[in-house]
Amino acid sequence: MSDRRPPQPVTIEDIRAAALRLEGRIDRTPMHHSRTLSKATGIDVWVKYENQQLTGAFKERGALNRLLQLNESERTRGVIAASAGNHAQALAHHAQVLGVPATIVMPRATPHVKVEQTRSRGATIVLEGDTFDDAYAHAIKLRDEQNLVFVHPFDDAAVIAGQGTAALEMLESAPDLDVLVIPIGGGGLISGMAIAAKAVKPEIRIIGVESSMYPSFESRTRNEKCTTGGQTIAEGIAVKAVGELPFALAASLIDEIILIDEPGFEQAIALYVTAEKTVAEGAGAATLAALLVAPEKFAGKKVGIVLSGGNIDTRVLASVLERSLVREGRIAILRFIGDDRPGILATVTRIIGDKGGNILEVEHHRMTLQAPIKGVEFDIKIETRDAQHTAEIIAALQDAGYEARCL
Numbered sequence: 001m002s003d004r005r006p007p008q009p010v011t012i013e014d015i016r017a018a019a020l021r022l023e024g025r026i027d028r029t030p031m032h033h034s035r036t037l038s039k040a041t042g043i044d045v046w047v048k049y050e051n052q053q054l055t056g057a058f059k060e061r062g063a064l065n066r067l068l069q070l071n072e073s074e075r076t077r078g079v080i081a082a083s084a085g086n087h088a089q090a091l092a093h094h095a096q097v098l099g100v101p102a103t104i105v106m107p108r109a110t111p112h113v114k115v116e117q118t119r120s121r122g123a124t125i126v127l128e129g130d131t132f133d134d135a136y137a138h139a140i141k142l143r144d145e146q147n148l149v150f151v152h153p154f155d156d157a158a159v160i161a162g163q164g165t166a167a168l169e170m171l172e173s174a175p176d177l178d179v180l181v182i183p184i185g186g187g188g189l190i191s192g193m194a195i196a197a198k199a200v201k202p203e204i205r206i207i208g209v210e211s212s213m214y215p216s217f218e219s220r221t222r223n224e225k226c227t228t229g230g231q232t233i234a235e236g237i238a239v240k241a242v243g244e245l246p247f248a249l250a251a252s253l254i255d256e257i258i259l260i261d262e263p264g265f266e267q268a269i270a271l272y273v274t275a276e277k278t279v280a281e282g283a284g285a286a287t288l289a290a291l292l293v294a295p296e297k298f299a300g301k302k303v304g305i306v307l308s309g310g311n312i313d314t315r316v317l318a319s320v321l322e323r324s325l326v327r328e329g330r331i332a333i334l335r336f337i338g339d340d341r342p343g344i345l346a347t348v349t350r351i352i353g354d355k356g357g358n359i360l361e362v363e364h365h366r367m368t369l370q371a372p373i374k375g376v377e378f379d380i381k382i383e384t385r386d387a388q389h390t391a392e393i394i395a396a397l398q399d400a401g402y403e404a405r406c407l
Helices: 013-020 035-041 058-069 072-077 086-098 111-118 134-147 157-173 190-201 217-221 245-249 262-276 286-293 315-327 342-352 387-399
Strands: 031-033 044-049 079-082 102-105 122-128 180-182 205-213 256-260 302-307 331-339 360-365 373-383
Touching: 013 058, 013 190, 031 157, 035 044, 035 262, 035 286, 035 387, 044 157, 058 086, 058 157, 079 086, 086 102, 086 111, 102 111, 102 134, 122 134, 157 190, 157 245, 157 302, 180 190, 180 286, 190 205, 190 245, 205 217, 205 286, 217 245, 256 286, 256 331, 256 387, 262 286, 262 302, 262 315, 286 302, 302 315, 315 331, 331 387, 342 360, 342 373
Parallel strands: 044 302, 079 102, 102 122, 180 205, 180 302, 205 256
Antiparallel strands: 031 044, 331 373, 360 373
16 A cells, blocks of 8 residues: 555564464464355455464464563563453463563453453453553553563564464465455554565455544555544454554555444354354454455455454343344334224234244333324334345234334
């Protein structure tokens, strides 16, 4: 996307050295051709399952590579990071294995389960500030006060080199890939992987994927002011400003960036569960979302995508799956107004049952002004085979004199 090639503080040799350091210390995650996703997208899809790392995400690669390069003095003093996500758990776990003291600063609003998961891996937890920026500033303060080593989640050469090992593994497993699709948050993963992939196979295309709410990398490539913000299910790539080093490394190596809206992330998460029987967090599903929203960009290509993490809250996952059923027309809420008399609900439910619908919930609204004084408004949530089946049930209710509509 740019002809300017900056000096390279991270090289293919650095990434290959990182791969040797990491060998036997982290999982070499599976890389498979997905027949189900290929059929669903019409694209030849290969998936790198980084959600199968011990802590559930690719972050172990960079964190461990950085820890393994500490000198004896640094190992004794310990490391510190600011994170409420996958970097925190990866750094805490591998620091504990190596006997390196680790401190993680998290915003006070970090969910309790994430705090405890990180603490259980041996880290000292400090809760500080209302935002990540507050936690980051406090981590820098503690670094200076306690002479600790700060391990940045993406703006660090050793971390970037570690992340790049994922591309080496992908091209070893499938050397004839035409395209790599990689999520972009702070830029550590895509910069490391792009360096490795272009060194091994210069003609390969690198496609980055960002949340449309946080397009920090794309905006910077266009020299545009970046407006970020909002609640996204892809919080792992919800970064307000891409890292300086990742941008310098990757800007000339990325061929295109695709922006994803929230429905795209949800659709990809649901497809991973239903088609691949695996769990992806929002950021982890970003690369599949890119294939779903822009399939024309990958037509006729052999495409490798990174499922970068699977640490999604179970309640959020349940909501995504239910919303997916709503989008497919397999769950619908039917509303109609009827007389407030005995037997009307029994009649309606019989019609729905006779047509093969499954009733999940029923609500009465007697106080709504949309219904006459002697009437009642009903909302009935039903489960059906598909949108056509839902339409057949609505038609049957209307034929019986109930003016039902789908909300």
